[in-house]
Amino acid sequence: MKKIALITLLIAAGAAGAWWLDLPARLGWAEDNRSTVLYGNVDIRQVSLGFRVSGRIAELRVDEGDAIKAGDVIARLDAEPFQQALDAAEADAEALRATLAKLKAGARPTEIAQARAAHDERLAELQNAELAYQRAQRLRPAGTISQAELDQAIATRAAATARAASAREALALLEEGSRVEDIATAEAQANAATAKAASARTALKDVELVAPSAGVILSRVREVGAVVSPADTVYVLSLTEPVWVRAYVAEPNLGRVHPGMKVKVTSDTNPGHGYEGTIGFISPVAEFTPKSVETPELRTDLVYRLRIVIAKPGTDLRQGMPVTVHLPSPEAGT
Template sequence: MSKILSKKGVKWLLVVGVVAVVALFGFRYWKGKQSALPDGITSGNGRLEAKLVDVAAKEPLRVLEILADEGAVVQPGQVLVRLDTTTLLAQLAEAQESIAAAQERLAFSRASIVKQKSEIELAEIELERSRRLVKEGAGSRREFDVRNAKVETAKATLAEAEAMLQTSKQQVEVARASAATIQTRIEDATLKSPVLGRVLYRLAEPGEVLAAGGKALTLVNLEDVYMEIFLPSEQAASVAIGAEGRITLDYAPDRAVPGKVSFVSPEAQFTPKQVETRSEREKLMFRVKIQVPRELASQYVENIKTGVRGVGYVKTNPSAAWPNWLQNLVAPAPGKQPAPSPGAQPEPGTGGSSGG
């Protein structure tokens, strides 16, 4: 009797095992059908990336202070680094003194011209008087010649003064241009953020001397966010610039970020040494860039972390319809989107390592 029961038990266990295996394969098949892409849409693995921007010195100067640490979010125009401008300020003071001296020479030249014009006017009156006296026979010819020479000398002196006036004006402009150049160099010593971004690397400390072009900080431009994927040549050839795209991240595969194809590489990234057979030609992979809209990225700057892995999807056929699981989009929010509270649904780009 016990043998009969044991055989029945084994039979039931086999039945349950078969049912479990069938259910497992059925579930996997159903999940595969749910995540299958329709014709006209292709995908590739990638990671969230952003353009890098270097904050660098324009000329060799010592670092006075750095006002942002790694990981800080910075705004366009925000002061990030101040360089020591003591020498430049001394040069600016010297240039301003040169402006004052040039302006004094200019004023002297103008006064000299006024004086020369008055002397010419007086000399011409005396010359006319001498001319009448000579004509009437009451004056000497010599005196007339002396006064005539005096007029000519006064006119020559006036021309010289006018030339000095032009020179003085040019000296003032040169001095002002020199001061403006130094002022620009002083302003360039205050390094500001050109973008809305996050500090990725802090490359200098106060007291260090940066060379011309020396980097103090490297920023991640949080408004220029994208994902690069690699597609076989046949699929890449069907992707158009401006085609619709979607990005999903591994930590939140049920949320999709809308995007557009902004670049398709004209050259293969992986090329066999000899491309002869069809299987080898299929190894050719082309880089495709899916750009996140700037207005959307700017609303999630607190959440974006580059380096997060995910999947990028692009349309090879504009009329193809996105599957339901790629229509749950991260939508733009009016105004600045606040960071999600603990326990809330995470937004794109949170988590992961920082990188370019």
């Protein structure tokens, strides 16, 4: 019985020793001197795609699960209202450009000749009125004409003088051309109309929804015939690249990682196939992760967030997939 008790005691002591030796590993206290293994999740960016203009959806060319390339046209709005707006804007711009050209060119030679002839006619009328006035002035002292007739001659001469002056100024205006201020105003209006036409042309191009990057369509939110605004999402796109891994490193191992370090990433789905990754970002801010441990010293561990860029992700890595990050051993260098 004593032998059996002694054997039982030795077995229990060995089990307790093995349990105690394995405790640091199970609690994460032990550090592998050859390599450090981190755990994280795949992080793939998603983009909500929509039109920059409001309108009615005329065509949706892709559906959920379809792979698309950057530059693919994946949806279109009804373009007729935008084409009509562009035609009207271009017509307005053309009219204002014609007005500007007219002001810059000034009066035509025939218009100047016409104004000069009108001026000569007014001068002839003035000369005739001047002769009539002088005649009436000579005849009035002798009583040959009445005072009323003299007054009429004076008024006729004054009116002829004013008409001649008006014709002279009109001729001068035509010969001088348009005012600088009028030309500047017309030029500004023409430029504004040209910009409005360019905006209408851009709006017409925006009736096509173009994929900004390669990826896979996750959601098709709208259907043909729906009226959408720029704030509405039509598709949700999961980008093919870049693919990142979000992982955390404990504070004691922080000195073993640095931006630019090459690491190996494996997934539970295909652990035999590794992906080459590069540490691109290490958070400068520590995060506290609570632990269910007994010792006060290890009640919380300081961890830092890492972002690892996968060089050639392929199609196997999916959003949220758990992965394992293998850091190189110190002997292998960085």
